[in-house]
Amino acid sequence: MTSVRFEKAMRMYAGTTSPAVNALDLEIGDGELLVLVGPSGSGKSTALRMLAGLEPLDGGAIYIGDKDVSTTRPRDRDIAMVFQNYALYPNLTVAENMGFALKQAGVPKEERIKQVQEAARVLDLEPYLDRKPKNLSGGQRQRVAMGRAIVRRPAVFLMDEPLSNLDAKLRVQTRTELAELQSRLAVTTVYVTHDQVEAMTMGDRVAVLKDGFLQQCDAPGVLYHEPANIFVAGFIGSPAMNLVSVGSERPLHLGTSAIGFDPAGEAALSGLVGAVSVGFRPEALQIGDGPLRARIRTVEDLGSEVFVHLALEHGGESLALVSKMPVPFSGHPGDDVGVQINGTVHLFDADGLRAGSSNARLLS
Amino acid sequence: MTKERAVGEKRWVNGVFGLMAWILGALFFFPVAWMVLSSFKTEQEAATSPKITFTPTLDRYREVTKSTRGLLSFGQAFSNSALIVVSSTIIVLLLAIPAAYALAIRPVPKWRDVLFFFISTKFLPLVASILPLWILAKQFHLLNTRLVLVILYTGMNLPLAVWMLRSFFSEVPRELIEAAEIDGASLRGQLTSIILPMAAPGIAATALLCVIFAWNEYFFAVQLNPVSGATVPIWVTTTISTRGNFLAKLSAASVLASIPVVLAGWIAQKRMIRGLAMGAIK
Numbered sequence: 001m002t003s004v005r006f007e008k009a010m011r012m013y014a015g016t017t018s019p020a021v022n023a024l025d026l027e028i029g030d031g032e033l034l035v036l037v038g039p040s041g042s043g044k045s046t047a048l049r050m051l052a053g054l055e056p057l058d059g060g061a062i063y064i065g066d067k068d069v070s071t072t073r074p075r076d077r078d079i080a081m082v083f084q085n086y087a088l089y090p091n092l093t094v095a096e097n098m099g100f101a102l103k104q105a106g107v108p109k110e111e112r113i114k115q116v117q118e119a120a121r122v123l124d125l126e127p128y129l130d131r132k133p134k135n136l137s138g139g140q141r142q143r144v145a146m147g148r149a150i151v152r153r154p155a156v157f158l159m160d161e162p163l164s165n166l167d168a169k170l171r172v173q174t175r176t177e178l179a180e181l182q183s184r185l186a187v188t189t190v191y192v193t194h195d196q197v198e199a200m201t202m203g204d205r206v207a208v209l210k211d212g213f214l215q216q217c218d219a220p221g222v223l224y225h226e227p228a229n230i231f232v233a234g235f236i237g238s239p240a241m242n243l244v245s246v247g248s249e250r251p252l253h254l255g256t257s258a259i260g261f262d263p264a265g266e267a268a269l270s271g272l273v274g275a276v277s278v279g280f281r282p283e284a285l286q287i288g289d290g291p292l293r294a295r296i297r298t299v300e301d302l303g304s305e306v307f308v309h310l311a312l313e314h315g316g317e318s319l320a321l322v323s324k325m326p327v328p329f330s331g332h333p334g335d336d337v338g339v340q341i342n343g344t345v346h347l348f349d350a351d352g353l354r355a356g357s358s359n360a361r362l363l364s
Numbered sequence: 365m366t367k368e369r370a371v372g373e374k375r376w377v378n379g380v381f382g383l384m385a386w387i388l389g390a391l392f393f394f395p396v397a398w399m400v401l402s403s404f405k406t407e408q409e410a411a412t413s414p415k416i417t418f419t420p421t422l423d424r425y426r427e428v429t430k431s432t433r434g435l436l437s438f439g440q441a442f443s444n445s446a447l448i449v450v451s452s453t454i455i456v457l458l459l460a461i462p463a464a465y466a467l468a469i470r471p472v473p474k475w476r477d478v479l480f481f482f483i484s485t486k487f488l489p490l491v492a493s494i495l496p497l498w499i500l501a502k503q504f505h506l507l508n509t510r511l512v513l514v515i516l517y518t519g520m521n522l523p524l525a526v527w528m529l530r531s532f533f534s535e536v537p538r539e540l541i542e543a544a545e546i547d548g549a550s551l552r553g554q555l556t557s558i559i560l561p562m563a564a565p566g567i568a569a570t571a572l573l574c575v576i577f578a579w580n581e582y583f584f585a586v587q588l589n590p591v592s593g594a595t596v597p598i599w600v601t602t603t604i605s606t607r608g609n610f611l612a613k614l615s616a617a618s619v620l621a622s623i624p625v626v627l628a629g630w631i632a633q634k635r636m637i638r639g640l641a642m643g644a645i646k
Binding site: 052053054073074075077079080081083084085087089090091092100101104105148152 | 537539540542543544545546547548549550553557558561562
């Protein structure tokens with residue numbers, strides 16, 4: 001039973017004015033796969049490295065199980081890490097790479113060979129055990145890096161963007177295999193990525209970071225449907241949520257149309273003072289009959305669905321919106337079309353926090 | 365069309381650079397070739413006409429390697445040099461590897477200043493330090509011992525070795541060391557299993573330079589140790605005589621003195637190239 005807990009963990013790099021990771025509170029359950037996601041510089045990799053013991057803490061504490069490991073050496077934390085560039089030892093064979101940690105731990109040779117072979121079987125690496133890393137493909141190297149981690153049967157797996165060096169197709173395939181392997185081994189895992197699709201598909205829960213601060217940590221569905229703030233709303237989902245600043249006048253307007261909320265939305269809105277932003281997913285913006293006119297800028301046909309990029313007049317400026325439409329879609333760039341909101345609209349207060357969500361429609 | 369011309373121009377430029385490189389190479393090589401040729405000539409031939417065609421003879425080699433009682437022999441000088449060079453190089457590596465590790469992989473505070481301090485010891489002209497060194501050597505009864513040269517050559521090569529090894533260690537990807545750390549390797553484990561094997565070509569190159577510099581060193585040797593523990597460069601100068609011609613004999617002695625260094629360079633070069641071809645992590 002191994003859980004991981006960050007308690008007000010802080011890391012400040014020398015020569016910087018704000019912490020890379022700021023008072024991070026996070027609890028990862030036993031056997032859970034938690035994804036840390038965020039843009040570059042959000043502190044996700046730093047948080048992982050703090051857990052690994054590769055970065056010292058400047059405040060707070062980190063627990064693995066019940067043990068405070070804040071000052072424990074990496075090798076005494078019972079963790080295994082998969083690096084972005086795999087960090088395979090180039091002077092050792094695949095088998096030696098995978099057995100390295102066991103050798104360091106003084107495991108007898110026969111036992112070591114047995115465990116390496118078992119891991120190699122799981123990862124389809126048996127034919128390559130005598131090869132050097134330079135003679136492997138990218139996908140095989142990735143699997144060796146995984147193998148090196150699982151051979152040790154650690155208490156916690158740490159993965160730092162392990163798929164980002166693979167090509168798109170292999171990445172999707174490996175993503176699934178990795179998630180399966182993790183749930184089979186049931187080892188507590190912290191996984192860092194900047195790819196929100198990877199985060200959403202793999203994570204039991206996803207923690208979104210920005211500028212060193214934890215924005216929200218929830219199950220993927222919750223992040224998508226109930227984002228805590230405007231950053232999470234815009235970061236999660238592809239294409240991104242349409243976010244529009246609609247000022248402080250009531251009723252709220254998108255372009256020339258008033259937005260009509262259902263009672264829950266009205267109640268949330270009545271508690272809000274100052275400027276408000278609204279957000280709605282591309283699938284909630286429908287093209288066809290609608291009170292508001294917009295111009296099609298581009299059409300992206302993905303085969304199964306179509307992303308339509310629109311421009312509409314809002315507050316004297318041209319506003320870019322995205323709509324997700326089913327196929328077939330007959331509009332072309334330059335067409336003038338009607339749009340309607342048909343789905344959930346999120347309300348964000350002046351600080352960017354979500355105040356409420358409700359179904360809404362554009363009124364004529 | 366323009367692209368083809370660009371390629372043509374480049375080929376032309378490359379040709380010129382290639383030719384210049386060959387000319388420069390020949391200029392550097394010519395004196396060495398001349399020395400080797402002279403060593404197979406008679407003294408008369410060596411001293412007079414610069415002929416390419418002559419009947420080669422090994423007599424000069426026989427003369428210079430013949431040992432005379434009471435005089436420094438080739439074998440004695442060679443074994444002195446070998447002992448001094450090998451011991452000083454080993455000591456240099458033993459000291460420089462931990463220092464370079466500290467500077468490259470776990471930079472100590474103010475590591476740049478430390479690095480500068482190391483190289484600053486080379487600013488002082490050797491001749492300016494010889495008197496204090498001589499007095500110290502005399503005080504500690506080290507004059508005319510091989511030990512004094514081992515100490516001095518260690519000191520002489522250490523800054524260079526630290527600098528070179530630091531840059532080689534810096535090239536070991538950081539993640540590899542971190543991976544080894546997480547995998548449970550102790551400092552010694554990280555060094556012996558990962559860092560040293562990866563930096564081996566660099567260590568070989570560093571050792572080679574230390575060997576060459578120590579083997580060729582003449583100034584300290586002649587000032588502090590000219591008699592009982594004399595080294596090969598001193599032996600080479602013993603072939604110079606005030607009476608008669610000595611150019612061919614000197615050439616033969618110089619060739620003999622150069623062979624170990626050339627051999628070491630040749631072996632290390634093979635190793636260095638193999639090391640460089642080992643490949644990166646990605």
